[in-house]
Amino acid sequence: MKCGSPEKETKDSAFFSILGDSIQKNGIVLKNIEPKFFFSSPIGRAHQTATIIADSINFNTESITLEKQLREITFGDWDGLNMEEILLDYELIWQKRTKDKWTFAPPNGESYEVASARVERFLKEILVVTIRFHSNKFEVSNTIGQTESKKNNIKKNKY
Secondary structure, three states, X not given: OOOOOHHHOOOOOHHHHHHHHHHHHOHHHHHOOOOOOOEEOOOHHHHHHHHHHHHHXXXXXXXXXXXXXXXXOOOHHHOOOOHXXXXXXHHHHHHHHHHOOOOOOOOOOOXXXXXXXXHHHHHHHHHHHHHHOOXXXXXXXXXXXXXXXXXXXXXXXXX
């Protein structure tokens, strides 16, 4: 599940209120889920989203595993900059990115390819654990299969 946008990360964010209401209204779908494991990015808004979801399915929020491999992609020197600032200070480098978004890494950042490989490694680890504990293998294997489609979507996006 995707959490809120970085600019919405505040302690009392309306986003989390809306998310919580949405989960409660759609709780019937989530109530049937009984995970053995629950993983979240260590990023604050992701962990907060995971906590809301865990609460809605009566999963012990203290048992959520914060996994650094699930952190969002880092754009290095470009993190926190808007497009105007990137183009002002990094126009030539940005032009390289427009030619190959999948393998291009911003200065001190990571490429989509590297970030995807990082998450895929983690998902493969989960798959091994899932098979070992005879949990719901379909969800995990289905997630791993999405890597190629994500790659193709990234190539099509404007930014």
